[in-house]
Amino acid sequence: MLSNPPPWPDGAACAAAVTFDVDSDSILHLEHPDDGHRRVGAQSWLRYDQVAVPRIVELFARLGLRQTFFVPSWCAERYPGVVETIAAGGHEVAAHGYLHELAHTLEPEREHELIRRSADILERVAGRRPRGWRGPLYTFSDRTAGFLAEEGYAYHSGLMGDDVPYVLSTFAGDIVELPVDWANDDWPQFANTMDLDWRTPTRAPERGYEVFEAELDAALAYGGLWIAVWHPFVSGRPSRLRRLEGLIERARDRGAWFAPLEEIAAHVDGLRRSGRWSPRVDRLPYDGAPVRDPHG
Numbered sequence: 001m002l003s004n005p006p007p008w009p010d011g012a013a014c015a016a017a018v019t020f021d022v023d024s025d026s027i028l029h030l031e032h033p034d035d036g037h038r039r040v041g042a043q044s045w046l047r048y049d050q051v052a053v054p055r056i057v058e059l060f061a062r063l064g065l066r067q068t069f070f071v072p073s074w075c076a077e078r079y080p081g082v083v084e085t086i087a088a089g090g091h092e093v094a095a096h097g098y099l100h101e102l103a104h105t106l107e108p109e110r111e112h113e114l115i116r117r118s119a120d121i122l123e124r125v126a127g128r129r130p131r132g133w134r135g136p137l138y139t140f141s142d143r144t145a146g147f148l149a150e151e152g153y154a155y156h157s158g159l160m161g162d163d164v165p166y167v168l169s170t171f172a173g174d175i176v177e178l179p180v181d182w183a184n185d186d187w188p189q190f191a192n193t194m195d196l197d198w199r200t201p202t203r204a205p206e207r208g209y210e211v212f213e214a215e216l217d218a219a220l221a222y223g224g225l226w227i228a229v230w231h232p233f234v235s236g237r238p239s240r241l242r243r244l245e246g247l248i249e250r251a252r253d254r255g256a257w258f259a260p261l262e263e264i265a266a267h268v269d270g271l272r273r274s275g276r277w278s279p280r281v282d283r284l285p286y287d288g289a290p291v292r293d294p295h296g
Protein backbone atom coordinates (compact mmCIF):
# COMPACT_ATOMS: atom_id res chain seq x y z
CA MET A 1 0.00 0.00 0.00
CA LEU A 2 2.86 2.39 0.82
CA SER A 3 5.56 2.61 -1.83
CA ASN A 4 8.52 3.49 0.38
CA PRO A 5 8.00 3.05 4.15
CA PRO A 6 11.14 3.66 6.25
CA PRO A 7 12.61 0.96 8.50
CA TRP A 8 11.55 1.82 12.06
CA PRO A 9 13.79 1.16 15.10
CA ASP A 10 14.04 -2.48 16.25
CA GLY A 11 11.70 -3.61 13.50
CA ALA A 12 8.72 -1.67 14.89
CA ALA A 13 5.51 -2.03 12.89
CA CYS A 14 4.94 1.73 12.67
CA ALA A 15 5.87 5.03 14.30
CA ALA A 16 3.24 6.74 16.42
CA ALA A 17 2.79 9.84 18.54
CA VAL A 18 -0.03 11.46 20.48
CA THR A 19 0.78 15.15 20.15
CA PHE A 20 -1.09 17.94 21.89
CA ASP A 21 -1.44 21.52 20.66
CA VAL A 22 -1.70 23.63 23.79
CA ASP A 23 -3.45 26.58 22.14
CA SER A 24 -5.40 27.76 25.19
CA ASP A 25 -7.10 31.10 24.47
CA SER A 26 -4.51 32.30 21.92
CA ILE A 27 -6.89 31.29 19.11
CA LEU A 28 -9.71 33.37 20.60
CA HIS A 29 -7.61 36.55 20.79
CA LEU A 30 -6.32 36.00 17.26
CA GLU A 31 -9.85 35.55 15.92
CA HIS A 32 -11.32 38.41 17.97
CA PRO A 33 -8.53 40.93 18.55
CA ASP A 34 -10.93 43.63 19.73
CA ASP A 35 -13.20 41.77 22.10
CA GLY A 36 -11.62 38.36 22.78
CA HIS A 37 -10.97 39.50 26.35
CA ARG A 38 -14.70 40.07 26.85
CA ARG A 39 -15.60 36.52 25.73
CA VAL A 40 -14.93 35.00 29.12
CA GLY A 41 -17.20 32.03 28.46
CA ALA A 42 -15.09 30.93 25.50
CA GLN A 43 -11.92 31.67 27.47
CA SER A 44 -13.05 29.30 30.21
CA TRP A 45 -13.34 26.45 27.71
CA LEU A 46 -9.90 27.12 26.22
CA ARG A 47 -8.19 27.72 29.57
CA TYR A 48 -9.29 24.20 30.56
CA ASP A 49 -5.79 23.36 29.24
CA GLN A 50 -4.58 24.19 32.74
CA VAL A 51 -6.75 21.39 34.15
CA ALA A 52 -6.08 18.89 31.37
CA VAL A 53 -2.33 19.18 30.83
CA PRO A 54 -1.30 17.89 34.30
CA ARG A 55 -3.75 15.00 33.82
CA ILE A 56 -2.23 14.11 30.44
CA VAL A 57 1.32 14.33 31.79
CA GLU A 58 0.30 12.03 34.65
CA LEU A 59 -1.21 9.49 32.22
CA PHE A 60 1.93 9.50 30.06
CA ALA A 61 4.08 8.98 33.18
CA ARG A 62 2.00 5.94 34.13
CA LEU A 63 2.53 4.54 30.62
CA GLY A 64 6.24 5.38 30.60
CA LEU A 65 5.71 7.54 27.55
CA ARG A 66 7.41 10.77 26.46
CA GLN A 67 5.58 12.75 23.78
CA THR A 68 5.46 16.18 22.09
CA PHE A 69 3.44 19.27 23.04
CA PHE A 70 3.19 22.20 20.60
CA VAL A 71 2.81 25.52 22.41
CA PRO A 72 2.16 28.98 20.93
CA SER A 73 4.87 31.04 22.62
CA TRP A 74 2.33 33.62 23.85
CA CYS A 75 0.82 30.73 25.88
CA ALA A 76 4.26 29.94 27.30
CA GLU A 77 4.59 33.54 28.48
CA ARG A 78 1.04 33.66 29.80
CA TYR A 79 0.91 30.18 31.37
CA PRO A 80 4.53 29.26 32.19
CA GLY A 81 3.40 26.73 34.78
CA VAL A 82 1.74 24.63 32.07
CA VAL A 83 4.96 24.50 30.04
CA GLU A 84 7.02 23.75 33.14
CA THR A 85 4.71 20.81 33.93
CA ILE A 86 5.21 19.46 30.41
CA ALA A 87 8.99 19.89 30.52
CA ALA A 88 9.24 18.41 34.03
CA GLY A 89 7.49 15.30 32.70
CA GLY A 90 10.35 14.83 30.25
CA HIS A 91 8.28 15.75 27.20
CA GLU A 92 9.30 17.71 24.15
CA VAL A 93 8.05 21.31 23.93
CA ALA A 94 7.79 22.41 20.30
CA ALA A 95 6.73 25.67 18.66
CA HIS A 96 3.32 26.62 17.26
CA GLY A 97 3.38 30.34 16.39
CA TYR A 98 3.29 33.23 18.86
CA LEU A 99 -0.46 33.97 19.05
CA HIS A 100 -1.31 31.11 16.66
CA GLU A 101 -0.85 33.37 13.58
CA LEU A 102 -1.79 31.95 10.17
CA ALA A 103 1.42 31.79 8.15
CA HIS A 104 0.12 32.79 4.73
CA THR A 105 -1.43 35.99 6.14
CA LEU A 106 1.90 37.34 7.41
CA GLU A 107 4.46 39.50 5.67
CA PRO A 108 7.65 37.44 5.21
CA GLU A 109 9.68 39.55 7.67
CA ARG A 110 6.97 39.22 10.29
CA GLU A 111 6.72 35.44 9.80
CA HIS A 112 10.48 35.05 10.14
CA GLU A 113 10.54 37.20 13.27
CA LEU A 114 7.79 35.14 14.93
CA ILE A 115 9.58 31.87 14.15
CA ARG A 116 12.77 33.20 15.76
CA ARG A 117 10.99 34.81 18.70
CA SER A 118 9.02 31.63 19.45
CA ALA A 119 12.26 29.66 19.73
CA ASP A 120 13.71 32.28 22.09
CA ILE A 121 10.64 32.30 24.35
CA LEU A 122 10.25 28.52 24.52
CA GLU A 123 13.95 28.13 25.28
CA ARG A 124 13.57 30.55 28.16
CA VAL A 125 10.44 28.94 29.63
CA ALA A 126 11.02 25.25 28.84
CA GLY A 127 14.79 25.32 29.29
CA ARG A 128 15.51 23.97 25.83
CA ARG A 129 15.40 25.38 22.31
CA PRO A 130 12.55 23.81 20.30
CA ARG A 131 13.48 21.42 17.50
CA GLY A 132 10.05 21.27 15.89
CA TRP A 133 7.32 23.55 14.55
CA ARG A 134 3.68 22.93 13.69
CA GLY A 135 2.04 25.63 11.57
CA PRO A 136 -1.02 27.01 13.40
CA LEU A 137 -4.17 25.57 11.84
CA TYR A 138 -1.78 23.67 9.52
CA THR A 139 -0.88 26.93 7.73
CA PHE A 140 2.49 27.01 6.00
CA SER A 141 3.54 29.77 3.62
CA ASP A 142 5.81 29.65 0.60
CA ARG A 143 8.56 30.93 2.94
CA THR A 144 7.95 28.84 6.08
CA ALA A 145 10.24 25.91 5.31
CA GLY A 146 13.18 28.18 4.52
CA PHE A 147 12.71 30.25 7.69
CA LEU A 148 12.49 27.09 9.82
CA ALA A 149 15.71 25.74 8.29
CA GLU A 150 17.42 29.09 8.79
CA GLU A 151 16.45 29.18 12.45
CA GLY A 152 17.72 25.68 13.14
CA TYR A 153 14.46 23.76 13.43
CA ALA A 154 14.98 20.08 12.59
CA TYR A 155 11.43 19.22 11.60
CA HIS A 156 7.91 20.41 10.87
CA SER A 157 4.75 18.40 11.52
CA GLY A 158 1.60 19.70 9.86
CA LEU A 159 1.76 19.20 6.10
CA MET A 160 -0.37 16.40 4.64
CA GLY A 161 1.52 15.29 1.55
CA ASP A 162 2.36 11.68 2.42
CA ASP A 163 1.84 8.75 4.80
CA VAL A 164 5.50 8.59 5.82
CA PRO A 165 8.13 11.23 6.61
CA TYR A 166 9.58 13.25 3.76
CA VAL A 167 12.12 16.01 3.37
CA LEU A 168 11.52 19.70 2.61
CA SER A 169 14.46 21.12 0.71
CA THR A 170 14.96 24.91 0.91
CA PHE A 171 17.51 27.60 0.12
CA ALA A 172 18.63 27.41 3.75
CA GLY A 173 18.91 23.63 4.06
CA ASP A 174 16.63 20.64 4.62
CA ILE A 175 14.11 19.87 7.32
CA VAL A 176 12.12 16.68 7.94
CA GLU A 177 8.36 16.77 7.48
CA LEU A 178 6.34 14.44 9.74
CA PRO A 179 2.98 14.57 7.95
CA VAL A 180 -0.44 14.53 9.59
CA ASP A 181 -4.04 14.42 8.40
CA TRP A 182 -7.34 15.92 9.53
CA ALA A 183 -8.51 12.34 10.24
CA ASN A 184 -6.34 12.29 13.38
CA ASP A 185 -7.32 15.77 14.55
CA ASP A 186 -9.76 15.93 17.48
CA TRP A 187 -11.30 19.24 16.32
CA PRO A 188 -13.68 17.76 13.68
CA GLN A 189 -14.67 14.98 16.09
CA PHE A 190 -15.36 16.86 19.29
CA ALA A 191 -15.01 20.66 19.10
CA ASN A 192 -18.09 22.82 19.41
CA THR A 193 -17.69 26.57 19.71
CA MET A 194 -19.85 29.43 18.49
CA ASP A 195 -17.08 31.94 19.25
CA LEU A 196 -14.73 30.22 16.78
CA ASP A 197 -17.52 29.35 14.35
CA TRP A 198 -17.18 25.56 14.51
CA ARG A 199 -20.10 23.28 15.31
CA THR A 200 -19.77 19.53 15.67
CA PRO A 201 -22.75 17.46 16.79
CA THR A 202 -21.95 16.03 20.20
CA ARG A 203 -20.92 12.40 19.84
CA ALA A 204 -19.67 9.64 22.12
CA PRO A 205 -15.88 9.37 22.60
CA GLU A 206 -15.98 5.95 20.90
CA ARG A 207 -17.13 7.49 17.61
CA GLY A 208 -14.10 9.78 17.44
CA TYR A 209 -11.76 7.02 18.58
CA GLU A 210 -13.10 4.75 15.80
CA VAL A 211 -11.68 7.21 13.28
CA PHE A 212 -8.34 7.57 15.09
CA GLU A 213 -7.95 3.79 15.52
CA ALA A 214 -8.79 3.08 11.87
CA GLU A 215 -5.90 5.38 10.93
CA LEU A 216 -3.62 3.69 13.46
CA ASP A 217 -4.61 0.20 12.20
CA ALA A 218 -3.56 1.18 8.69
CA ALA A 219 -0.24 2.62 9.89
CA LEU A 220 0.45 -0.65 11.74
CA ALA A 221 -0.52 -2.75 8.72
CA TYR A 222 1.65 -0.85 6.23
CA GLY A 223 4.58 0.52 8.26
CA GLY A 224 3.36 4.11 8.24
CA LEU A 225 3.33 7.04 10.62
CA TRP A 226 0.41 7.87 12.92
CA ILE A 227 0.31 11.27 14.59
CA ALA A 228 -2.68 12.34 16.65
CA VAL A 229 -3.19 16.13 16.66
CA TRP A 230 -5.20 16.77 19.78
CA HIS A 231 -5.92 19.65 22.14
CA PRO A 232 -5.92 19.34 25.95
CA PHE A 233 -9.17 21.33 26.27
CA VAL A 234 -10.85 18.93 23.81
CA SER A 235 -9.33 15.46 24.30
CA GLY A 236 -8.24 15.99 27.89
CA ARG A 237 -11.78 15.71 29.21
CA PRO A 238 -12.14 12.60 31.40
CA SER A 239 -14.60 10.77 29.13
CA ARG A 240 -12.21 11.02 26.18
CA LEU A 241 -8.83 10.76 27.84
CA ARG A 242 -9.74 7.53 29.65
CA ARG A 243 -9.88 5.82 26.22
CA LEU A 244 -6.30 6.77 25.37
CA GLU A 245 -4.60 4.27 27.65
CA GLY A 246 -6.27 1.31 25.91
CA LEU A 247 -5.45 2.68 22.46
CA ILE A 248 -1.76 3.00 23.36
CA GLU A 249 -1.55 -0.42 25.01
CA ARG A 250 -3.20 -2.20 22.09
CA ALA A 251 -0.94 -0.42 19.59
CA ARG A 252 2.19 -1.21 21.60
CA ASP A 253 1.16 -4.88 21.77
CA ARG A 254 1.03 -4.85 17.98
CA GLY A 255 4.50 -3.33 17.62
CA ALA A 256 3.93 0.44 17.41
CA TRP A 257 6.89 2.65 18.31
CA PHE A 258 5.67 5.66 20.32
CA ALA A 259 8.20 8.48 20.52
CA PRO A 260 8.43 12.28 20.71
CA LEU A 261 8.46 13.75 17.21
CA GLU A 262 12.02 15.02 17.60
CA GLU A 263 13.14 11.39 18.02
CA ILE A 264 11.18 10.26 14.97
CA ALA A 265 12.72 13.12 12.96
CA ALA A 266 16.21 12.24 14.22
CA HIS A 267 15.65 8.61 13.23
CA VAL A 268 14.64 9.67 9.71
CA ASP A 269 17.64 11.99 9.45
CA GLY A 270 19.95 9.18 10.58
CA LEU A 271 18.53 6.77 8.00
CA ARG A 272 19.04 9.34 5.28
CA ARG A 273 22.61 10.20 6.28
CA SER A 274 23.62 6.53 6.54
CA GLY A 275 22.04 5.76 3.18
CA ARG A 276 19.80 3.07 4.69
CA TRP A 277 16.68 4.77 3.36
CA SER A 278 16.02 7.50 0.83
CA PRO A 279 13.00 9.66 1.57
CA ARG A 280 11.07 11.65 -0.97
CA VAL A 281 12.46 15.18 -1.21
CA ASP A 282 10.20 18.15 -2.06
CA ARG A 283 11.79 21.42 -3.11
CA LEU A 284 9.77 24.33 -1.69
CA PRO A 285 7.99 26.50 -2.57
CA TYR A 286 6.16 24.53 -5.25
CA ASP A 287 5.32 27.71 -7.19
CA GLY A 288 7.27 30.94 -7.08
CA ALA A 289 4.39 33.07 -8.36
CA PRO A 290 0.59 32.96 -8.63
CA VAL A 291 -0.55 30.13 -10.92
CA ARG A 292 -2.37 31.46 -14.03
CA ASP A 293 -3.99 29.79 -17.00
CA PRO A 294 -1.00 29.18 -19.30
CA HIS A 295 -3.33 29.09 -22.33
CA GLY A 296 -5.07 32.36 -21.52
Ligand SMILES: [Zn+2]
Pocket residue numbers: 021023096100136137
Ligand atom coordinates in the same frame (compact mmCIF):
# COMPACT_ATOMS: atom_id res chain seq x y z
ZN1 LIG B 1 -3.20 25.12 17.25
